[in-house]
Amino acid sequence: MPESAREVFVAVQRNGDGDLTSFKTSSGRVLNYEEALREVQAGAIAGVNAFKGKDGGTYLRGDADGDPTNNLDALPTF
Incomplete structure (x- = not known):
């Protein structure tokens, strides 16, 4: 899928511990x-990748592009 056709995350929700729990996409969907x-x-979201943690779980993180303002933790909440 071309980069321009992929959605991006624009906002997040967190639980009481500060962990990311939900994501709002550029088209307004909430996942x-x-x-x-x-x-x-599946490659449908740009700017984010999945990685295996030391505990064996799979997690999301923003692509390393040197811009801390677009990290998942820096996104506004909704």
């Missing part, structure tokens, strides 16, 4: 963490 993970792994 829970598992849905977001599947879409990132």
Whole structure:
């Protein structure tokens, strides 16, 4: 899928511990963490990648592009 056709995350929701739980896309869709993970792994979301943590779980993080303002933790909440 071309980069220009892919959605991006524009806002996030967090739980009481500050962990990311939901993501709002540039088209206005709201995805829970598992849905977001599947879409990132399928290549439908730009600027984010999935990685295996030390605990064996798979997690989301923003692509390393040197711009801290577009990291997932820096996105506004909704």
